Amino acid sequence: MKILFDKRQLLHAPETYFRQGVAIKHPEQPERALLLRDALIADGHELTQTSNHGSAPIKAVHNTDYVEFYDTAWDRWVEYGGAGTIAVPNYHISHGINRLPKGIVGQLGYYTTDTACPVTDGTKEAIYWSAQTAIDGANRIMEGENLIYSLCRPPGHHASRGNSNGFCFFNNAAIAAHHLRQKHDRVAVIDIDTHAGQGTQDIFYDRGDVIFTSVHVDPSDYPPFFACYPDERGIGDGLGASLNITLDKGSNEIDVLAGIDQMIAATINFGAQAVVVSLGFDMATDDPLSELNFSGDGFVGAAERIMALNLPTLLVQEGGYLGPSLSNNAVRFLRTAEAARRN
Numbered sequence: 001m002k003i004l005f006d007k008r009q010l011l012h013a014p015e016t017y018f019r020q021g022v023a024i025k026h027p028e029q030p031e032r033a034l035l036l037r038d039a040l041i042a043d044g045h046e047l048t049q050t051s052n053h054g055s056a057p058i059k060a061v062h063n064t065d066y067v068e069f070y071d072t073a074w075d076r077w078v079e080y081g082g083a084g085t086i087a088v089p090n091y092h093i094s095h096g097i098n099r100l101p102k103g104i105v106g107q108l109g110y111y112t113t114d115t116a117c118p119v120t121d122g123t124k125e126a127i128y129w130s131a132q133t134a135i136d137g138a139n140r141i142m143e144g145e146n147l148i149y150s151l152c153r154p155p156g157h158h159a160s161r162g163n164s165n166g167f168c169f170f171n172n173a174a175i176a177a178h179h180l181r182q183k184h185d186r187v188a189v190i191d192i193d194t195h196a197g198q199g200t201q202d203i204f205y206d207r208g209d210v211i212f213t214s215v216h217v218d219p220s221d222y223p224p225f226f227a228c229y230p231d232e233r234g235i236g237d238g239l240g241a242s243l244n245i246t247l248d249k250g251s252n253e254i255d256v257l258a259g260i261d262q263m264i265a266a267t268i269n270f271g272a273q274a275v276v277v278s279l280g281f282d283m284a285t286d287d288p289l290s291e292l293n294f295s296g297d298g299f300v301g302a303a304e305r306i307m308a309l310n311l312p313t314l315l316v317q318e319g320g321y322l323g324p325s326l327s328n329n330a331v332r333f334l335r336t337a338e339a340a341r342r343n
């Protein structure tokens with residue numbers, strides 16, 4: 001199948017990540033995308049340059065002020081003086097009154113909900129092209145292709161309309177799902193990353209035209225912590241169009257695939273006409289962020305179930321970090337998906 005990618009997505013290269021008070025190497029490295037790209041090319045997929053569709057599809061999902069913040073954030077950080085090699089906030093918004101301040105340090109804290117989304121000198125380019133890779137995939141689906149892989153990096157599903165979170169800046173899957181609505185009346189997001197896609201849920205929570213379904217580790221003691229519990233089902237027009245299936249740490253393929261079966265049933269019941277898969281490979285047992293017992297066979301089972309929907313399907317890359325099985329799991333998932341499409 002076609003693999004959409006733009007090498008400018010590699011330009012976001014954060015060095016440091018704070019985990020439990022310890023500065024470690026940031027897990028979301030450009031090398032992830034190169035490993036995935038090269039393994040999939042070697043397995044016969046067709047690398048395709050992402051086309052530019054401009055910022056309007058991004059601003060259709062994200063607040064304009066948030067999108068435009070990244071246009072100048074790095075330059076303003078450098079101008080501030082005494083700044084380090086990553087722009088990371090040491091102040092964050094509170095639960096109470098929040099005003100957008102003028103200065104870069106305060107604005108970073110306003111738009112950034114954690115320390116996992118530092119801005120570097122290449123972040124602006126990387127997040128723009130990661131979003132374009134999703135938008136271009138959605139465009140191709142609307143033009144009649146029925147299976148595309150958008151190798152988005154940085155990932156997107158933790159980003160809400162107006163804030164970054166969990167390595168994510170622009171919500172590539174949500175942007176693609178909204179973009180698909182130009183042609184498809186009802187769109188499903190199927191999120192199988194080990195972390196809940198709370199940004200995606202938030203964006204569509206009150207909408208009845210996009211269903212969000214997700215299987216993930218119970219957020220009560222695991223990121224993203226603050227949303228995507230099973231009792232969140234949507235509000236207003238979106239009531240019933242959010243489905244969160246949580247897993248205990250240590251869950252295995254049987255548990256995950258049972259969750260995906262429920263998500264597939266909900267997607268059919270919803271009457272979806274196109275699917276965006278938030279495709280994380282960080283459920284894998286050997287992923288550095290994993291809390292599950294999940295093998296390559298599990299990814300094959302996931303691909304079989306999603307492809308059995310027999311709907312136009314856009315695969316959007318989310319998590320999956322530098323563990324030994326990362327590229328092999330991607331190869332197996334895409335190989336299964338393509339074989340199912342041919343049958």
Ligand SMILES: [Zn+2]
Nearest residue numbers: 193195282319
């Ligand atoms: Zn993840």
